[in-house]
Amino acid sequence: AAGVIQSPRHLIKEKRETATLKCYPIPRHDTVYWYQQGPGQDPQFLISFYEKMQSDKGSIPDRFSAQQFSDYHSELNMSSLELGDSALYFCASSLEGQKPYEQYFGPGTRLTVT
Amino acid sequence: AQTVTQSQPEMSVQEAETVTLSCTYDTSENNYYLFWYKQPPSRQMILVIRQEAYKQQNATENRFSVNFQKAAKSFSLKISDSQLGDTAMYFCAFMKGGMYSGGGADGLTFGKGTHLIIQP
Numbered sequence A: 001a002a003g004v005i006q007s008p009r010h011l012i013k014e015k016r017e018t019a020t021l022k023c024y025p026i027p028r029h030d031t032v033y034w035y036q037q038g039p040g041q042d043p044q045f046l047i048s049f050y051e052k053m054q055s056d057k058g059s060i061p062d063r064f065s066a067q068q069f070s071d072y073h074s075e076l077n078m079s080s081l082e083l084g085d086s087a088l089y090f091c092a093s094s095l096e097g098q099k100p101y102e103q104y105f106g107p108g109t110r111l112t113v114t
Numbered sequence B: 001a002q003t004v005t006q007s008q009p010e011m012s013v014q015e016a017e018t019v020t021l022s023c024t025y026d027t028s029e030n031n032y033y034l035f036w037y038k039q040p041p042s043r044q045m046i047l048v049i050r051q052e053a054y055k056q057q058n059a060t061e062n063r064f065s066v067n068f069q070k071a072a073k074s075f076s077l078k079i080s081d082s083q084l085g086d087t088a089m090y091f092c093a094f095m096k097g098g099m100y101s102g103g104g105a106d107g108l109t110f111g112k113g114t115h116l117i118i119q120p
Helices: none
Strands: A005-007 A010-013 A019-024 A031-037 A044-050 A053-057 A064-068 A074-078 A087-094 A109-113 B003-005 B010-014 B019-021 B024-026 B032-039 B046-052 B064-069 B074-079 B088-096 B114-119
Touching: A005 A087, A010 A019, A019 A087, A019 A109, A031 A074, A044 A064, A044 A074, A074 A087, B003 B088, B010 B019, B019 B114, B024 B074, B032 B064, B046 B064, B046 B074, B074 B088
Parallel strands: A010 A109, B010 B114
Antiparallel strands: A005 A019, A019 A074, A031 A044, A031 A087, A044 A053, A064 A074, A087 A109, B003 B024, B019 B074, B032 B046, B032 B088, B064 B074, B088 B114
């Protein structure tokens, strides 16, 4: 079965640079979520989108922005990168009308800021 | 806001034994979902089992079952006949929403995780 696709899988950036992470949800899924998992930490919810509209917002820094496009893929834009942004970034997807809203995670993008 | 607490940072059992991972949560919501996710060394997040708060019956998935105590706000995971491949971090997670309400796009709140090691 098709899964959530994230690209790139690994990314190395320097401080103050920008980064863009991409997420392609499971076919027919209309909802996308972004999570950040620091080393040895639990995943922290950043933001979610349903039908291209922001749905829920968590602990997303103001330096980060995200959007969902007409084909339901999503991009997380990160600017003025800091060392503390080094983490594993997960995208998850779900189908809004399919209770109980199981979220299926992608493999993650490992971002290293040097 | 809701919180999820996993009080066991690490557990170790022998292969084929049964192990129970604990999770408690705090919320003012009446409708919500609870999940257990597994994160093996590959770091992939894998859904193990889910429980709808409006259901009294405990969820089961093959060797995995939960003990859901809504009044006590407790949601433990039992793994029977443990296998080497069960070695992983296990995260308990909470999400708002219910059978007749929204919440489909709400983020998950995770506990700190329990590192489960299955010894041969």
